[in-house]
Amino acid sequence: MNDTLPYAITPEHVSTYDRDGAILLKGLFNPEWIALLDEGLSRSRAEPTNRGHTWDRDEAQREMYYDTFAWRGVPEYRRFIEESPCAELAGQLMGADRVNFFFEAVFCRSPGNQFRTPWHQDEPYWSVDGFQTCTVWIPLVPVAAPSALAVVPGSHRWEKRFLQADFGQFNPDGHDKVPHSDFSMLEDTVPMPDIDGEAETYRPTSFDMVPGDVLVFNGRTIHGGSGQLAGDRKLRVFTAKWCGDDVRVSFKDWGMDPDYSKEMIAAGLKPGDALGTDLYPELWHRPTA
Numbered sequence: 001m002n003d004t005l006p007y008a009i010t011p012e013h014v015s016t017y018d019r020d021g022a023i024l025l026k027g028l029f030n031p032e033w034i035a036l037l038d039e040g041l042s043r044s045r046a047e048p049t050n051r052g053h054t055w056d057r058d059e060a061q062r063e064m065y066y067d068t069f070a071w072r073g074v075p076e077y078r079r080f081i082e083e084s085p086c087a088e089l090a091g092q093l094m095g096a097d098r099v100n101f102f103f104e105a106v107f108c109r110s111p112g113n114q115f116r117t118p119w120h121q122d123e124p125y126w127s128v129d130g131f132q133t134c135t136v137w138i139p140l141v142p143v144a145a146p147s148a149l150a151v152v153p154g155s156h157r158w159e160k161r162f163l164q165a166d167f168g169q170f171n172p173d174g175h176d177k178v179p180h181s182d183f184s185m186l187e188d189t190v191p192m193p194d195i196d197g198e199a200e201t202y203r204p205t206s207f208d209m210v211p212g213d214v215l216v217f218n219g220r221t222i223h224g225g226s227g228q229l230a231g232d233r234k235l236r237v238f239t240a241k242w243c244g245d246d247v248r249v250s251f252k253d254w255g256m257d258p259d260y261s262k263e264m265i266a267a268g269l270k271p272g273d274a275l276g277t278d279l280y281p282e283l284w285h286r287p288t289a
């Protein structure tokens with residue numbers, strides 16, 4: 001039996017998400033769901049997938065670790081994805097009629113890690129195209145606003161192709177089998193604006209968050225900047241990525257990260273197809289009136 005949302009997603013929530021390309025929702029997941037994800041993350045870290053790798057490690061061995069697409073082998077993740085109200089949350093905010101799960105990714109920083117995620121959009125890296133893509137960013141520990149993920153409100157509608165980072169360049173161990181994105185091969189890209197230098201213009205926004213709170217953002221919303229942890233603070237974040245009605249498979253010439261093209265082709269999905277199959281299950285649809 002699927003769990004229900006603890007409170008209704010209102011038209012005001014939907015219009016805030018639509019206007020800003022992001023929204024903070026407090027107390028969305030109960031402590032049981034957070035404990036389950038935390039257990040899953042511990043299991044997953046002990047048995048990483050072949051995509052698991054370190055994004056950053058400093059001289060004091062403080063690191064940021066990443067893994068993705070582990071959900072089918074981690075029962076706690078699978079239960080959260082299939083039974084928590086996360087799919088409904090994504091569907092309601094995106095205004096979608098149906099929602100497919102795309103993938104999960106975890107971002108774990110050890111105490112004091114200073115690595116800041118570069119400003120970027122997600123959809124250009126993904127093996128899909130569409131406006132209705134989103135991430136639900138779920139911290140499993142308390143995080144203060146300067147260390148939490150920040151979003152640039154309204155950037156999901158800028159309709160520009162930005163030069164973005166190759167996340168593979170940060171990998172200190174070289175361990176990561178995923179090919180990386182080279183946005184420089186696109187002719188019509190423009191440099192990513194100086195979000196930090198012109199903060200008054202771009203208004204990067206982050207929040208104090210406690211376990212249970214979520215930040216939901218559109219796959220085209222520029223985000224980044226989390227990290228810079230105090231010496232005694234770690235950060236463990238589970239993210240769930242969802243796709244709505246207009247999303248179609250699309251293999252990008254400039255590379256994908258994570259690159260799911262092989263898995264998609266093996267599952268019979270080709271460019272132009274809607275998501276589906278056991279890899280990307282439809283987990284919510286709008287109830288008929």
Ligand SMILES: O=C(O)CCC(=O)C(=O)O
Nearest residue numbers: 107117135149226237239
């Ligand atoms: O938590 C972070 O530092 C990065 C998160 C992110 O970029 C994402 O979920 O797309």
